[in-house]
Amino acid sequence: MKLNYREFFMQKMVIVLKPDDVEMSAKEFLSTYASYMDGVGMIGKGPTGYAMYPSRTAPVEEKHVQFFEEWVELTHALGIKSVIGMDLYTDTYFARDPKYITMTATGQKMEHQICPNRPEFWEYGAEVVKEIGSYPIEEILLFGTGFIRDHFCFCDRCRNDFAPLVNQEPNRLTYAYITENPEYHAKWHQWRSEKVHEGLTVLQAAAREADEATEREEPLRLAVEVLLDPETGLSEGGKKEYGYDYAKIGETTGNVLINLFPWSPLLPAKGTSQYTDLVESLYFTNEFTRRGGRASLFRWGVTTLEQVHELKALAKDAGIERIVTTFHYPSDYSRRRESAIGNY
Ligand SMILES: [Zn+2]
Numbered sequence: 001m002k003l004n005y006r007e008f009f010m011q012k013m014v015i016v017l018k019p020d021d022v023e024m025s026a027k028e029f030l031s032t033y034a035s036y037m038d039g040v041g042m043i044g045k046g047p048t049g050y051a052m053y054p055s056r057t058a059p060v061e062e063k064h065v066q067f068f069e070e071w072v073e074l075t076h077a078l079g080i081k082s083v084i085g086m087d088l089y090t091d092t093y094f095a096r097d098p099k100y101i102t103m104t105a106t107g108q109k110m111e112h113q114i115c116p117n118r119p120e121f122w123e124y125g126a127e128v129v130k131e132i133g134s135y136p137i138e139e140i141l142l143f144g145t146g147f148i149r150d151h152f153c154f155c156d157r158c159r160n161d162f163a164p165l166v167n168q169e170p171n172r173l174t175y176a177y178i179t180e181n182p183e184y185h186a187k188w189h190q191w192r193s194e195k196v197h198e199g200l201t202v203l204q205a206a207a208r209e210a211d212e213a214t215e216r217e218e219p220l221r222l223a224v225e226v227l228l229d230p231e232t233g234l235s236e237g238g239k240k241e242y243g244y245d246y247a248k249i250g251e252t253t254g255n256v257l258i259n260l261f262p263w264s265p266l267l268p269a270k271g272t273s274q275y276t277d278l279v280e281s282l283y284f285t286n287e288f289t290r291r292g293g294r295a296s297l298f299r300w301g302v303t304t305l306e307q308v309h310e311l312k313a314l315a316k317d318a319g320i321e322r323i324v325t326t327f328h329y330p331s332d333y334s335r336r337r338e339s340a341i342g343n344y
Contacts, residue, residue, distance in 0.1 A: 003303060003327065005033055006033060006036055007305060008305075008308070008325075009033050009036035009037050009040075010036050011305070011308050011312075011323075012038050013308065013311075013322075013323035013324065013325055014038075014039045014040060014041050014081075014083055014296075014322070014323070014324045014325075015040060015041060015324075015325055015326065015327065016041030016042070016043065016083065016085050016141065016324060016325070016326045017040070017041060017042055017043070017326075017327070018042075018043045018046065018328070019042070019043070019052060019064040019067050019068065021327060021328075022067070022071075025067070025070070026067055026070040026071040026074055027070060027074060030071070030074045030075065030078060030080075034078045034080060037080050038080070038081065039080060039081030039082070039083055039138070040075060040080055040081075040082065040083065041082075041083040041084065041085055041141065041324065042068065042071055042072070042082070042083075042084055042085070043084070043085045044068070044084035044085060044086050044128075044132045044140070045058055045085075045086045045087055045128055045132070046085070046087055047087045047090045047091065047092060047112065047143075047144070047330050047331070047332060048061075048092050048093060048331075049087070049091040049092050049093025049094055049095075050093065051128070051131075052064040052065065052067075052068040053065060053068045053069060053131065053132070053135070054069075055128065055131055056127075056131070057124060057127040057128055057131060058093075058124075058128055059093055069135075072084075072135040072136060072137055073136070075137075076135075076136035076137075081138045081139070082135075082136070082137040082138055082139075083137065083138060083139045083140075083141060083324075084132050084135070084137050084139070084140050084141070085140075085141045085143060086125075086128060086129070086132060086140050086141065086142055086143065087143045087144045088125055088142050088143065088144045088145050088199070088203075089102075089113050089114050089115075089116050089121075089144045089145065089146070090112060090113055090143060090144030090330075090336070091113070091114055091144070092111065092112050092332065094114050094121065094124075095109075095110065095111050095112055095113055095114050096111070100114040100115060100118060100121060101113075101114060101115065101155070102114055102115040102116075102147070102148060102152050102153040102155060103115075103152070103153065103154055103155050104151055104152065104154060104175075104344050105151065105154040105173070105174050105175040106344075107154070108344070110148060110152075110339050111335070112332045112335055112336060112339070113144065113148055113336075113339070115152075115153045115155045115157065115158060116145075116146065116147055116153070116192075116195050116196050116199055116243065117153060117155075117157055117158050117161065117195045118157075119198075119202075121199075122198070122199045122202040122203065123202065125199070125202070125203050125206075126202050126203055126205070126206035127206070129203050129206040129207055129210065129220075129222070130206050130209055130210045130213070132210075133206070133207060133209075133210025133211075133213075133214065133220045134210060134213065134214060136214075136216070137220070138218065138220075138221060139220070139221040139222070139223055139255075140207070140220065140221070140222050140223070141223045141225065141257055141298075141324070142200075142203065142222055142223065142224050142225060142257075143225045144225065145196065145199070145200065145224050145225055145226070145244075146196050146226070146227070146238075146242030146243045146244055147192055147196070147241070147242050147243045148242075148339050148340055149232065149241045149242070149339070149340050149341070150188075150189075150240055150241045151175055151344050153192075154173065154175075156170070159171065159173050161191075162188065162191055165187055165191065166178065166181070166184040166187060166188075189239070189240045189243070192243040193239065193243045193244065193245045193248075195243065196242075196243040196244065196245070197245055197248045197249075197252070200222075200224060200248075200249065200252050200253065201252055203222060204222055204252050204253050207219070207220045207221075207222050207253075221253070221255050221294065222253040222255060223253070223255040223256065223257040223294065223296065224249050224253055224255065224256055224257065225257045225258075225259050225298065226238055226242070226244050226246070226249070226256055226257070226258055226259065227242055227259045227262050227263075227340075228258050228259065228260055228261070228262075228281065228282075229260075229261050229262055229263045229264055229341075230261070230264055230274070230278075231263045231264060231340075231341045232263070232340070232341070234277065234278065234281035235281040235282065235284055236281065246284050246287075247287070250287055250288050250291060250293060253293075254288060254291060254292070254293030254294065255288070255293055255294045255295075256285065256288055256293075256294070256295050256296070257296050257298045257324060258282065258285070258295065258296065258297055258298060258320075259298045259299070259300070260297055260298065260299050260311075260314075261299070262300065262336075262337075262340075263337050263340055263341050267310055267311075267314065270313065270317075275314075278314070279314070279317050279318050282318035282319075282320065283318070285318065285319070285320055286319060289319070289320075289321075294322065295320050295322070296320065296322040296323065296324045297311055297314065297315050297318075297320050297322070297323050297324070298323075298324040298325065299311060299325050299326075300325075300326050300328070300329045300330065300333075301326065301327065301328055301329045302325035302326070302327070303327055308323070308325070311323050311325070
């Protein structure tokens with residue numbers, strides 16, 4: 001894909017790049033485009049689970065290490081706000097481990113995502129946050145922070161933890177058993193959202209530790225990706241489907257990254273009722289900005305200026321200032337989409 005990068009950087013949005021997007025050295029790329037950038041993003045740990053930097057915790061993508069270190073040093077030296085992407089539960093490396101993988105009630109395993117009910121994995125994520133936070137960067141974008149959808153998770157640990165709350169034997173717990181009783185279903189939502197939030201709290205504490213370990217002037221920010229799609233009921237539906245609690249995210253990191261329409265290719269046209277619904281469902285972000293936090297609109301695979309203008313118009317209508325994009329969809333996109341909205 002040949003894109004005119006200059007045109008995109010001039011739009012004053014944060015583009016999260018992968019090392020492979022930059023077909024030259026970090027120095028060459030940044031000396032060509034730095035003057036157009038206000039901030040720029042780079043993947044630090046992607047959905048493969050591999051780190052681009054010499055991690056002591058995560059497996060390392062050796063071929064990108066030198067590039068990554070040069071990139072963060074140069075962006076800092078040039079005064080460009082550096083943003084680093086980090087996948088959390090979307091981690092193919094850990095999902096290979098049966099102790100971590102998330103699964104459906106019928107035992108179908110999802111090879112791209114691990115179960116959020118894993119305190120030991122929160123600690124792992126916290127180490128990665130501290131490692132990335134040791135570089136002179138401004139912000140970490142945390143991707144994959146929730147459950148795949150309401151039908152998850154039925155791993156042994158989730159069964160053992162949740163079944164007693166609804167008077168059931170762990171091995172007899174089914175999705176139908178939970179959803180047939182509104183009280184149980186509400187408990188399911190509450191319990192899952194608590195797990196998601198406990199994980200975020202551990203990562204936020206790690207960010208504060210990173211502040212203490214470095215001479216950073218501003219605290220390291222953690223932006224929490226939340227998926228917002230009409231297939232999963234926009235922002236209200238997202239609470240139940242993915243386990244988000246926007247108020248708690250506001251209190252904990254004060255920073256939310258709204259992944260717009262991840263499962264639906266087109267944004268609604270201005271003037272339609274779907275557009276009005278979307279703008280209304282973004283109102284919750286006002287609370288973030290009112291408290292001095294940050295809200296950003298994010299989209300995968302933005303490769304035309306028309307898409308950029310469409311996003312900017314929506315952001316303006318929703319009172320959101322910041323736009324973050326990537327040029328690509330995740331490499332395992334079709335699997336993610338199928339698991340999030342397919343039939344189970
Ligand atoms: Zn689980």
